[in-house]
Amino acid sequence: MNHFKTLTVAAALLGGSALAGQAQELHFIMCGGEVRPADQKVIDKFQADNPGVTVKMEAVEWGTCQDKSMQLASAGDPPDVAYMGSRTLRQLANNDLIVPVTFTPEEEAVFQPGVLKTVTNGGQYWGIPHAFSTKALYINCAVVEAAGAECKAPETWADLVALSKQVTDNTDAAGIGIAGKDFDNTMHMFLDFLYSNGGVVFDADGKPALDSQQTRETLQLYADLLPYMQSGPTEWERDQMKDLFNDGQIAMYVTGPWGKGQHAEKVPNQLIVPIPHGPSGPSGTILITDSLAVFKGTGNEELATKLAKALTSGEAQYDLDSSWGLTPILDYEKVGMTDVYYKQDPWPVFVAGISTGGPEPMVENFKELQSVFTNMVQGIMLGEGSVDELVTQAGVELNDVK
Incomplete structure (x- = not known):
């Protein structure tokens, strides 16, 4: 299946966009069986900001989701991006099924200590952390x-x-x-x-x-x-x-x-x-993350990475963390936020162990x-x-x- 679909449309309808004459569909597999409102808000804005782009969301229960993403990729029909456990990234990377991720120094600096270790293999990052828990x-x-x-x-x-x-x-x-x-x-x-x-x-x-x-x-x-x-x-x-x-x-x-x-x-x-x-x-504490992985061979790797970065940006990620009740994946005060939720009880306990914690082995x-x-x-x-x-x-x- 080719995820890059070309449709003949009137250029006027696309407002002169660089995507004029083309429409792109991103296949996004979301493990967990639901698309959370915080994520859907970002996806809706991404589609509005990128005329001609459609994000096809497929929410799949955890029991079968990760295997489905891997099987599709192995069969040559990968999703463009998938939300899945970071522990799967090494297998995907070693089988040349996903693309590495590059973070700017500024992006790296705002992650909580140790979080990026959960997506690191062979000296490269292979996913963008999107959910985080401590104990x-x-x-x-x-x-x-x-x-x-x-x-x-x-x-x-x-x-x-x-x-x-x-x-x-x-x-x-x-x-x-x-x-x-x-x-x-x-x-x-x-x-x-x-x-x-x-x-x-x-x-x-x-x-x-x-x-x-x-x-x-x-x-x-x-x-x-x-x-x-x-x-x-x-x-x-x-x-x-x-x-x-x-x-x-x-x-x-x-x-x-x-x-x-x-x-x-x-x-x-x-x-x-x-x-x-x-x-x-x-x-x-153990540091466990779920991540967004961008799959290789779709023709949409750059656009899928752009979507993944949008979902994990400061305000968008904060909305997910705070509404879902997750340990903060970023140090949001470093991006200028004040009155952050994790200063309230009992969050300081869950944040305190981050710097001395260790990753779920990959x-x-x-x-x-x-x-x-x-x-x-x-x-x-x-x-x-x-x-x-x-x-x-x-x-x-x-x-x-x-």
């Missing part, structure tokens, strides 16, 4: 206080273990919810703690670096917390824990900024605090990467090896991940 520790104060403890932020892992134990020993609730299911957020939650201990998955040269003291300390934390977790942790993924938290069955767990609204009705007294830090590093085979972490986490939960044995094995497995 924090949520505490159900009613449960904590019922255990006879003060509802305040545990600063260290030792504090976290002690509070989890006190809740478990003195109430019917578990001290903490930890994800252990074969699911991506089992890896994500582990990385929240690893990045709060100075650890990395790949070093600055892109070489595997999981077999480390920091990883051993993080897995030991899981071993220390095991007696105080929800029953059967290998059966639970993070998003299922909101119900346990709301019902007072766990006192704490780690999730994103959306958690406040999910808990507000049933847990009016919730405390949102930074993820406690380990012995080898400061508090951090690999070609995400399932293989996920398995490395699942095997390690489930291994300690099920007593299938020591901390040292499991981390050593994870390091070996990571060497085989492409």
Whole structure:
């Protein structure tokens, strides 16, 4: 399918535009099943500012969306642009399916620290970040206080273990919810703690670096917390824990900024605090982005990049972040905005960990990467090896991940 369509039209209708005599249709795949109003506003203006250009939006649910974009591209019928998880960019780039992105120094300077690492591979940027999340520790104060403890932020892992134990020993609730299911957020939650201990998955040269003291300390934390977790942790993924938290069955767990609204009705007294830090590093968080990728071979790469940049510009991106409830992807004060939403509670907690956080690792085979972490986490939960044995094995497995 050729995405550049030529139609005979009266030049007068195009007002003398450079596109006179031509009409271009951009095929835009939007993962998530909907086009948000903030994005639609920009798309409408883009079409108005570019006579003859039509943006055909196709909203596809996450379960099939990314595979659809990849399959179309592999078959030689790519979309012009797609909104998808940044973790897919390396696979797309290595298969020569998308074009690299260039940012001016001014554009680079306004991104929050570490955000552009989520779209970097081989020294190039391969997507434009368009949605961003960080994590924090949520505490159900009613449960904590019922255990006879003060509802305040545990600063260290030792504090976290002690509070989890006190809740478990003195109430019917578990001290903490930890994800252990074969699911991506089992890896994500582990990385929240690893990045709060100075650890990395790949070093600055892109070489595997999981077999480390920091990883051993993080897995030991899981071993220390095991007696105080929800029953059967290998059966639970993070998003299922909101119900346990709301019902007072766990006192704490780690999730994103959306958690406040999910808990507000049933847990009016919730405390949102930074993820406690380990012995080898400061508090951090995993940095996860979704990005706009411009596909190669459509003939519309320049126009598609122009649209992607319009969607991610300061005011447009601010409207999306603030209306959707996302961690700010840009430092909007650097582009002259005042009274920004993320100065209000609880946003400072989610912003504070950005500078010390780490990216969701970008690999070609995400399932293989996920398995490395699942095997390690489930291994300690099920007593299938020591901390040292499991981390050593994870390091070996990571060497085989492409």
